Amino acid sequence: MNIHIPTPLRTYTGGLETVSVDGATVNAVFQQLTASYPELKQHLFTNEGKLRSFVNVYLNDDDIRYLDGKEATTVKDSDELTIIPSIAGGKNC
16 A cells, blocks of 8 residues: 655655555554554654644545544555644644
8 A cells, every 4th residue: 555655754764755565454554554664653652652632644545533443544555544633833823
């Protein structure tokens, strides 16, 4: 399965925009991703192993937070995951 890596995290994937990993569930895919690119782990997961609240993950076009299985959702090789970090900022008036 392909995982699309956002620009700020590409430093930890050797500049790769998309990486390919195997796994039967979203969680298994992330385990393989962080095993292949260990520096990503601290940016994606808390010390307790939970996906950070500011990291949004889409399975194809669906936000995994709204899927029944969340991180346990099963995936196929043809599926795609997209990681989108939340962006904060703006100007207070």
